[in-house]
Amino acid sequence: MTLKVYGHRLSQPSRAIIIFCKVNGIDFEEVTIDFTTGKHRLPDFKEINPMAEVPAIVHGDLKLFESHAILCYLASAFPGVPDHWYPADIVSRAKIQSILDWHHSNLRRGALNYCINSALGPVRSLPLNPQAAIEDEKILSASLSKLESVWLKGDAKFLLGNFQPSVADLSLACEIMQLEVVDEKDRERILRPHPKILEWIDNVKSATSPHFEEVHEHLQEVKARIAFLKSA
Template identity: 40%
Template sequence: MSLKFYYDIFSQPSRAVLLLLKLNKIPFESKKINLLKGEHFSEEYAKINPFQKVPVIVHGDFALFESVAILRYLCREFEVADHWYPKDSKAQAKVDEYVEWQHIEIRANLVNYFRTKFLLPVVTGRPADGKKVIVYEKKVTDILNKLEETWLTERQYLGGDKVSIADLLGACELEQLRMAGYNPRDNRPKVSAWLNKLKEELNPHYEEVHSLVSHIAEKHKGVPPSSPDKL
């Protein structure tokens, strides 16, 4: 059965799924969706995902959206090392523990900050709402401090003592901040060590999927351009 993957590397969850596919040499047909050009709002794409978001996989006649569901499915359906999503109940629960926490803590707060400070100014051409940026930046700082002080205190990785899908989701969210000029590594030695460890272990694919993030971070230094064309 063929596997089609609809994604945009501008999207954090897309990068997490792309990393798993590449690291495990899972063959797939690339279907790139340009979010900044609004390709996800087309009628054709709405037939694939009624929520008009990425990522999506179509495996034969089976379609699936939502990144966490996709990651778990890929780990079950393909030859993937057990550490990515362990079969052992307790080990799997520790991975799920972080994944469930991330949705309402890491992802929700970081997305609000990135959207307000960087994405909306790029799309609309209007300056960011400074007051909202301050509020969201404080939330980002607080939640990343929790990551430093809680999740990485006694663990090498977010889901335990081995790299898992939890790390892919977590790292891709944190790396997104660099485009908005916020370095999640600053003053967080455990977060920094964890991200550096992932980069070293998962290269060359880690740098490959974050190539756009790194390009924008270096080119714009957190200052959003006036239009998507200038990214």
């Protein structure tokens, strides 16, 4: 029963799933759905995810979308995945779930929209929107502050003071990595006030190396494309 992962390496949650599979030695086929050219809206893909969004997986009879649900499913369905990724203990699991839920309307909302409105728009044939980006940055920065003060307090190596990463570390770190595509000065302004976040992302990178770096390489290609579109 082969696992198929439908995604795109420009999509933060797609990257989290691809890295998770590679780190845990889960055998999978990566199917690229180029949402920058609208391939996620084609009928074939909507058969897999009627919401027309990447990522999605097919595993046997199961078609599943929403990256957090996918990560938790993979951690449960593949027996070789170490417990720290999604602990069986219900209290530890609940705390991880709480971060994943919080992510949606806070860090993800801020980071996703900021990146689209300040840099990625043209890659998806959308205009930039500097005015909206100002509001997005406020949500993003407030989310980074909360992440740092609530889940990275003390000498925590990973979220919740854990010694090993969970699916929440991977999901949120991939979200913040998206800022690689924005202007250096913007990225610097947003991330510099959060040294603990930078240190934590390095920890997630080390714990998932070399897959983290390899899967994120695509962002440099996108950055080059943004520069080309700007100069054209």
